[in-house]
Amino acid sequence: xxxxxxxxxxLVKPSExxxxxxxVSGGSIxxxxxxxxxxxxxxGKGLEWIGSFYYSGSTYYNPSLKSRVTxxxxxxxxxxxxxxxxxxxxxxxxxxxxxxxxxxxxxxWGQGTLVTxxx
Amino acid sequence: DIQMTQSPSSLSASVGDRVSITCRASQGISxxxxxxxxxxxxxxxxxLYGASRLESGVPSRFSGSGSGTDYTLTISSLLPEDFxxxxxxxxxxxxxxxxxxxxxxxx
Numbered sequence: 098x099x100x101x102x103x104x105x106x107x108l109v110k111p112s113e114x115x116x117x118x119x120x121v122s123g124g125s126i127x128x129x130x131x132x133x134x135x136x137x138x139x140x141g142k143g144l145e146w147i148g149s150f151y152y153s154g155s156t157y158y159n160p161s162l163k164s165r166v167t168x169x170x171x172x173x174x175x176x177x178x179x180x181x182x183x184x185x186x187x188x189x190x191x192x193x194x195x196x197x198x199x200x201x202x203x204x205x206w207g208q209g210t211l212v213t214x215x216x
Numbered sequence: 217d218i219q220m221t222q223s224p225s226s227l228s229a230s231v232g233d234r235v236s237i238t239c240r241a242s243q244g245i246s247x248x249x250x251x252x253x254x255x256x257x258x259x260x261x262x263x264l265y266g267a268s269r270l271e272s273g274v275p276s277r278f279s280g281s282g283s284g285t286d287y288t289l290t291i292s293s294l295l296p297e298d299f300x301x302x303x304x305x306x307x308x309x310x311x312x313x314x315x316x317x318x319x320x321x322x323x
Contacts (some may be wrong), residue, residue, distance in 0.1 A: 144260070144303060155259055159311040160217075201312040202305060203251040204271070205261035210302040 099123040101207035101209050102196050103109075108190075109168075109214050109215035115181040119194030119207060120174070127152045132197050135168065135179045149197065150177060184214045218306050222315035228323040229294055232318045237318045238287045239323035244284045244322060245307050246306035254317075255300045263302075264289070294320070 105117035119133070126133050134149030148158035150168050158166050167180045181188060191211050195203035219242035239249065247267040247310050252260035262271050267287055268280040277292040291298055299322050304315040 112233070143316045144305070146312050146314075157310065161311075168315075192227055195259075200265075201307040201310060202262070203252075203260070204262045209259050 098202075099196065099205050101196070101205060102195075103192060103194050103207045103210040105210060107211060107213060109184055110216050111147070111185055112183055115179070115188060115212055115213070115214070116186050117192055117194075117210065118180045119178070120176040121170070122175070122202055124196075126175055128171065128179060130198065132199065133158075133170075133177050134195055134197060134201075136193045136195055136203065136206075137188075138193070139187075139190045140211075145169060146201070147179065149201070174207075186214050187195050188212070189214045217311055218245065218309060218313050219304055220304055220313050220316050222304055222314040223236075224299075224300075224318060225316065226319040226321060229319050230323045231294055231296060233294045233295055233323075235291045235320060237283075237302055237304075239287045239289070239315050241285045241287075241306055245306045245308035247283060248306055249280075249282070249287050250305050250307065251278075252303045252305065253298075253300045254303065260303060289318075296322075 100122045102120045109115045131151045135147040150152040150156045165182045170177045191209040193209045194207045197203050223239045249267045250265045251263045254260040264280040301317045301319045
């Protein structure tokens with residue numbers, strides 16, 4: 098059974114960099130069949146795709162966040178990471194990692210982790 | 217980006233009711249639409265793809281329809297476990313975009 102688990106600090110100061118990791122079990126992030134991505138949801142609001150990567154090394158970002166986002170991969174640990182720089186209160190959200198195919202819909206999700214941006 | 221507009225934003229219904237939720241895209245998306253169910257404190261759960269194809273294990277009381285820009289999720293007879301927020305999402309083009317959600321509440 099595929100499982101995804103987000104981890105990282107729950108509190109980040111304004112202007113600093115948010116860093117999260119998604120650890121995948123029950124499947125390989127090196128699979129040629131799937132992409133792995135990040136989605137966020139501000140408290141009480143809707144969902145926003147942040148970006149994704151493919152095992153070949155390609156990364157894809159939402160243009161609305163592209164200048165501040167980096168997704169990286171550690172295949173030896175079967176995990177991938179998200180960095181969002183220069184955060185503000187508007188970046189306060191539950192962050193989810195998820196799997197998708199080349200059709201960008203998300204069939205497996207992590208449980209999500211709340212990141213609050215506050216001094 | 218393709219904008220997705222759901223309606224209504226919330227509705228009240230009783231167990232056994234038939235419920236429909238609408239999702240409208242700002243341009244045609246050729247049935248590249250999925251629906252998710254989200255319960256409080258949980259991740260979204262994938263229900264349907266291709267506008268009308270049920271994911272394995274999803275009860276048949278859920279169905280999807282539509283074409284072009286307009287799509288509908290129908291729950292034929294609400295059960296207590298169906299009270300949740302439902303989101304549509306287009307995958308016709310990147311970035312994938314989500315509707316604002318429809319909260320189905322108990323009347």
